[in-house]
Amino acid sequence: MLIVHASRTSGGPIFALLCISKPFLHALSSRNIWSQVCVINAKDPRYHRVKALESLSGNRFKQDYINGNLGDYILSEYEKVSEDLRDTCTDHPWLQMERRSSPSFDVLSEVLGDLPMVYCAINAILNPSKFSIASIAVLQQSSMTLRHSFDSILYDAKSFRQQMSKLKNLYTISSVKNKLQDGDSSYPQSNSMSEAGMAFDLKNVSFAYPGSKKKTNALNDVSLSIKPGALVVIVGANGSGKSTIIKLLARLYDATSGKILVDNTPIQDFRGVELRQAMATFTQDHHLFPLSLYENIALGYPECSSNMDLVLKAAEQGGSSEFIKKLKDGFDTILDPQNLTYNINVPSDPDHPLHKKMEALEKNIDISGGERQRVVASRTFMQLNSGKVKFVAVDEPSSALDPEGEFQLFDRLIAGRAGKTMVFVTHRFGHLTRHADTIICMKDGAIAESGTHGELLGMGGEYAKLYKIQADAFSSGGDPYKATKDA
Numbered sequence: 001m002l003i004v005h006a007s008r009t010s011g012g013p014i015f016a017l018l019c020i021s022k023p024f025l026h027a028l029s030s031r032n033i034w035s036q037v038c039v040i041n042a043k044d045p046r047y048h049r050v051k052a053l054e055s056l057s058g059n060r061f062k063q064d065y066i067n068g069n070l071g072d073y074i075l076s077e078y079e080k081v082s083e084d085l086r087d088t089c090t091d092h093p094w095l096q097m098e099r100r101s102s103p104s105f106d107v108l109s110e111v112l113g114d115l116p117m118v119y120c121a122i123n124a125i126l127n128p129s130k131f132s133i134a135s136i137a138v139l140q141q142s143s144m145t146l147r148h149s150f151d152s153i154l155y156d157a158k159s160f161r162q163q164m165s166k167l168k169n170l171y172t173i174s175s176v177k178n179k180l181q182d183g184d185s186s187y188p189q190s191n192s193m194s195e196a197g198m199a200f201d202l203k204n205v206s207f208a209y210p211g212s213k214k215k216t217n218a219l220n221d222v223s224l225s226i227k228p229g230a231l232v233v234i235v236g237a238n239g240s241g242k243s244t245i246i247k248l249l250a251r252l253y254d255a256t257s258g259k260i261l262v263d264n265t266p267i268q269d270f271r272g273v274e275l276r277q278a279m280a281t282f283t284q285d286h287h288l289f290p291l292s293l294y295e296n297i298a299l300g301y302p303e304c305s306s307n308m309d310l311v312l313k314a315a316e317q318g319g320s321s322e323f324i325k326k327l328k329d330g331f332d333t334i335l336d337p338q339n340l341t342y343n344i345n346v347p348s349d350p351d352h353p354l355h356k357k358m359e360a361l362e363k364n365i366d367i368s369g370g371e372r373q374r375v376v377a378s379r380t381f382m383q384l385n386s387g388k389v390k391f392v393a394v395d396e397p398s399s400a401l402d403p404e405g406e407f408q409l410f411d412r413l414i415a416g417r418a419g420k421t422m423v424f425v426t427h428r429f430g431h432l433t434r435h436a437d438t439i440i441c442m443k444d445g446a447i448a449e450s451g452t453h454g455e456l457l458g459m460g461g462e463y464a465k466l467y468k469i470q471a472d473a474f475s476s477g478g479d480p481y482k483a484t485k486d487a
């Protein structure tokens, strides 16, 4: 309630000054509160989850998601959490603050709301004789009503915009189409040989990456046959085409020319979802999702994500269980949580309580590269434990593992070999190459040699050359730094 004592001469101008300065003071003070710190939903795990799933959905045709058929799971989880959040705004705090506290918007809103009062004040100055105290109450009432209507229109417009942006996200994400044509045969086929593992035949396969500006193909006229249940190791120099073979076997791409058969049927004839359910790929490119470590492992087999025993077993097999248990939040630990904070005008003093609050909110837990690889390995074991996998492709996943970790990983993978065809890509010649049924040695996008370890050594070609370089490094006479040391 505004109480005015107006004399005929001085009351008008004072009243006018009060009316005109009020909206500006109000706008300035509300702006100031907002300018201090803006931390929105940072503690709400649903906020983190919706943001994480939103970012994952956008990537659902990348290798990680395609391999484990994770796309549908991620999309359905995203829809669930979006529904749960309803109209809670999940935009970046910066956006929220911009929308909320545009000073010109605030001033406009206040001025429009007080317009009748300003009109009344001007009238009081120009025509003091016609100015009636009773009309103030009427005008004040109408000014408040006008301001409320104006505020509610703004609120509705803002909320409509938020809803539209959510709907847009949802529809854009679900309508992204897979570029690879899907077949209509189911996998495994009733008469297939898949009991022992997946069989592959590559016939004169050449491949160039889409949009690649290279003059040469990544693969040139490659023909090879992989029997069900075989242990195959692919070796070769950098860029020789090892990973490209794995990508074609997993149907991340289609060959540019030539044919790829799975169990004697063209790979394109199978339904992608069913085929990929039977394939586990474990590469150095795999990364962790911005979800809890538990969920990161469970995603190897989304249908059983609530089966804690299965997840703990996979963590043991992948070698991640020990370090995860030592973390403060254990399996609930989220790496890179989306704790979004935004501030302006926070005093520069690092001891200021607002600074400390921001730092605490932004603090993330991190794990080492080897530990990350162990979590990804655990996810692979979770998938292997589903009992549906018939083909395992392992592409140099152990670069950050210590020697013991690497040995255990390969040992456990090979221990679960029954009923699966396994293809390993490696630069290290160890017990893997010694025990392989077939070693394929790649050079410049083509198969240079293939055979067993003994056969290839006997040939004295590319494989023997690569093997000798590594073997010499361990024998006393072959110390590559010997010459330098002796000098």
Ligand SMILES: Nc1ncnc2c1ncn2[C@@H]1O[C@H](COP(=O)(O)OP(=O)(O)OP(=O)(O)O)[C@@H](O)[C@H]1O
Binding pocket: 209, 212, 217, 218, 236, 237, 238, 239, 240, 241, 242, 243, 244, 245
């Ligand atoms: N996404 C891509 N786009 C274009 N060219 C690519 C792509 N990935 C690989 N290549 C090219 O294809 C060729 C074969 O690459 P590939 O990754 O299969 O080699 P690799 O033998 O696995 O190498 P490394 O031992 O370094 O992992 C290389 O010349 C590489 O530069």
